[in-house]
Amino acid sequence: MIVPTKGVAPQRALLAVGAQIVLATEQQPVTINQAWRRLLSWREENHHRAPLTFGWFALALDLLYALGLVELDRDVLVFLARDDAA
Structure with missing residues:
Protein backbone atom coordinates (compact mmCIF):
# COMPACT_ATOMS: atom_id res chain seq x y z
CA MET A 1 0.00 0.00 0.00
CA ILE A 2 2.75 2.45 0.89
CA VAL A 3 5.07 1.11 -1.78
CA PRO A 4 4.13 -0.67 -5.02
CA THR A 5 3.21 -4.34 -4.65
CA LYS A 6 1.68 -7.03 -6.78
CA GLY A 7 -1.77 -5.59 -6.01
CA VAL A 8 -0.88 -1.88 -5.91
CA ALA A 9 0.26 -0.25 -9.14
CA PRO A 10 3.30 2.05 -8.89
CA GLN A 11 1.27 5.17 -9.71
CA ARG A 12 -1.19 4.30 -6.89
CA ALA A 13 1.33 3.53 -4.12
CA LEU A 14 0.94 6.04 -1.30
CA LEU A 15 4.55 7.23 -1.65
CA ALA A 16 3.95 7.90 -5.34
CA VAL A 17 0.64 9.67 -4.71
CA GLY A 18 2.32 11.75 -1.99
CA ALA A 19 5.04 12.74 -4.44
CA GLN A 20 2.38 13.59 -7.00
CA ILE A 21 0.67 15.85 -4.44
CA VAL A 22 3.94 17.67 -3.83
CA LEU A 23 4.53 18.07 -7.57
CA ALA A 24 0.95 19.11 -8.30
CA THR A 25 0.86 21.79 -5.61
CA GLU A 26 4.40 22.98 -6.33
CA GLN A 27 4.87 22.99 -2.54
CA GLN A 28 2.72 26.12 -2.25
CA PRO A 29 0.28 26.48 0.66
CA VAL A 30 -3.13 25.23 -0.50
CA THR A 31 -6.40 24.06 0.98
CA ILE A 32 -7.24 20.37 0.96
CA ASN A 33 -9.76 20.96 -1.83
CA GLN A 34 -7.20 22.85 -3.94
CA ALA A 35 -4.64 20.08 -3.42
CA TRP A 36 -7.19 17.44 -4.46
CA ARG A 37 -8.19 19.31 -7.62
CA ARG A 38 -4.59 20.09 -8.56
CA LEU A 39 -3.64 16.45 -8.06
CA LEU A 40 -6.46 15.27 -10.32
CA SER A 41 -5.41 17.80 -12.98
CA TRP A 42 -1.75 16.82 -12.64
CA ARG A 43 -2.58 13.12 -13.00
CA GLU A 44 -4.67 13.83 -16.10
CA GLU A 45 -1.91 15.94 -17.68
CA ASN A 46 0.66 13.23 -16.96
CA HIS A 47 -1.51 10.37 -18.25
CA HIS A 48 -2.03 8.58 -14.92
CA ARG A 49 -5.26 6.74 -15.70
CA ALA A 50 -5.50 4.57 -12.58
CA PRO A 51 -8.52 5.65 -10.54
CA LEU A 52 -7.77 7.54 -7.36
CA THR A 53 -10.33 8.02 -4.61
CA PHE A 54 -10.40 10.90 -2.17
CA GLY A 55 -9.77 8.36 0.60
CA TRP A 56 -6.53 7.27 -1.07
CA PHE A 57 -5.57 10.95 -1.43
CA ALA A 58 -6.24 11.44 2.30
CA LEU A 59 -4.03 8.45 3.14
CA ALA A 60 -1.23 9.92 1.02
CA LEU A 61 -1.58 13.21 2.94
CA ASP A 62 -1.42 11.23 6.19
CA LEU A 63 1.80 9.64 4.98
CA LEU A 64 3.29 13.03 4.09
CA TYR A 65 2.33 14.27 7.57
CA ALA A 66 3.86 11.19 9.23
CA LEU A 67 7.07 11.84 7.30
CA GLY A 68 7.09 15.45 8.55
CA LEU A 69 6.73 16.91 5.06
CA VAL A 70 3.38 18.68 5.44
CA GLU A 71 1.28 20.16 8.20
CA LEU A 72 -2.15 21.72 8.42
CA ASP A 73 -2.26 25.34 9.58
CA ARG A 74 -5.69 27.02 9.74
CA ASP A 75 -7.16 24.71 7.08
CA ASP A 84 12.28 22.22 8.45
CA ALA A 85 10.99 18.65 8.77
CA ALA A 86 11.24 17.26 12.29
Whole structure:
Protein backbone atom coordinates (compact mmCIF):
# COMPACT_ATOMS: atom_id res chain seq x y z
CA MET A 1 0.00 0.00 0.00
CA ILE A 2 2.75 2.45 0.89
CA VAL A 3 5.07 1.11 -1.78
CA PRO A 4 4.13 -0.67 -5.02
CA THR A 5 3.21 -4.34 -4.65
CA LYS A 6 1.68 -7.03 -6.78
CA GLY A 7 -1.77 -5.59 -6.01
CA VAL A 8 -0.88 -1.88 -5.91
CA ALA A 9 0.26 -0.25 -9.14
CA PRO A 10 3.30 2.05 -8.89
CA GLN A 11 1.27 5.17 -9.71
CA ARG A 12 -1.19 4.30 -6.89
CA ALA A 13 1.33 3.53 -4.12
CA LEU A 14 0.94 6.04 -1.30
CA LEU A 15 4.55 7.23 -1.65
CA ALA A 16 3.95 7.90 -5.34
CA VAL A 17 0.64 9.67 -4.71
CA GLY A 18 2.32 11.75 -1.99
CA ALA A 19 5.04 12.74 -4.44
CA GLN A 20 2.38 13.59 -7.00
CA ILE A 21 0.67 15.85 -4.44
CA VAL A 22 3.94 17.67 -3.83
CA LEU A 23 4.53 18.07 -7.57
CA ALA A 24 0.95 19.11 -8.30
CA THR A 25 0.86 21.79 -5.61
CA GLU A 26 4.40 22.98 -6.33
CA GLN A 27 4.87 22.99 -2.54
CA GLN A 28 2.72 26.12 -2.25
CA PRO A 29 0.28 26.48 0.66
CA VAL A 30 -3.13 25.23 -0.50
CA THR A 31 -6.40 24.06 0.98
CA ILE A 32 -7.24 20.37 0.96
CA ASN A 33 -9.76 20.96 -1.83
CA GLN A 34 -7.20 22.85 -3.94
CA ALA A 35 -4.64 20.08 -3.42
CA TRP A 36 -7.19 17.44 -4.46
CA ARG A 37 -8.19 19.31 -7.62
CA ARG A 38 -4.59 20.09 -8.56
CA LEU A 39 -3.64 16.45 -8.06
CA LEU A 40 -6.46 15.27 -10.32
CA SER A 41 -5.41 17.80 -12.98
CA TRP A 42 -1.75 16.82 -12.64
CA ARG A 43 -2.58 13.12 -13.00
CA GLU A 44 -4.67 13.83 -16.10
CA GLU A 45 -1.91 15.94 -17.68
CA ASN A 46 0.66 13.23 -16.96
CA HIS A 47 -1.51 10.37 -18.25
CA HIS A 48 -2.03 8.58 -14.92
CA ARG A 49 -5.26 6.74 -15.70
CA ALA A 50 -5.50 4.57 -12.58
CA PRO A 51 -8.52 5.65 -10.54
CA LEU A 52 -7.77 7.54 -7.36
CA THR A 53 -10.33 8.02 -4.61
CA PHE A 54 -10.40 10.90 -2.17
CA GLY A 55 -9.77 8.36 0.60
CA TRP A 56 -6.53 7.27 -1.07
CA PHE A 57 -5.57 10.95 -1.43
CA ALA A 58 -6.24 11.44 2.30
CA LEU A 59 -4.03 8.45 3.14
CA ALA A 60 -1.23 9.92 1.02
CA LEU A 61 -1.58 13.21 2.94
CA ASP A 62 -1.42 11.23 6.19
CA LEU A 63 1.80 9.64 4.98
CA LEU A 64 3.29 13.03 4.09
CA TYR A 65 2.33 14.27 7.57
CA ALA A 66 3.86 11.19 9.23
CA LEU A 67 7.07 11.84 7.30
CA GLY A 68 7.09 15.45 8.55
CA LEU A 69 6.73 16.91 5.06
CA VAL A 70 3.38 18.68 5.44
CA GLU A 71 1.28 20.16 8.20
CA LEU A 72 -2.15 21.72 8.42
CA ASP A 73 -2.26 25.34 9.58
CA ARG A 74 -5.69 27.02 9.74
CA ASP A 75 -7.16 24.71 7.08
CA VAL A 76 -4.19 25.24 4.77
CA LEU A 77 -1.64 22.57 3.86
CA VAL A 78 1.86 23.91 4.40
CA PHE A 79 4.71 21.97 2.85
CA LEU A 80 7.85 21.94 4.93
CA ALA A 81 11.30 22.28 3.45
CA ARG A 82 13.44 19.24 4.07
CA ASP A 83 15.49 21.18 6.63
CA ASP A 84 12.28 22.22 8.45
CA ALA A 85 10.99 18.65 8.77
CA ALA A 86 11.24 17.26 12.29
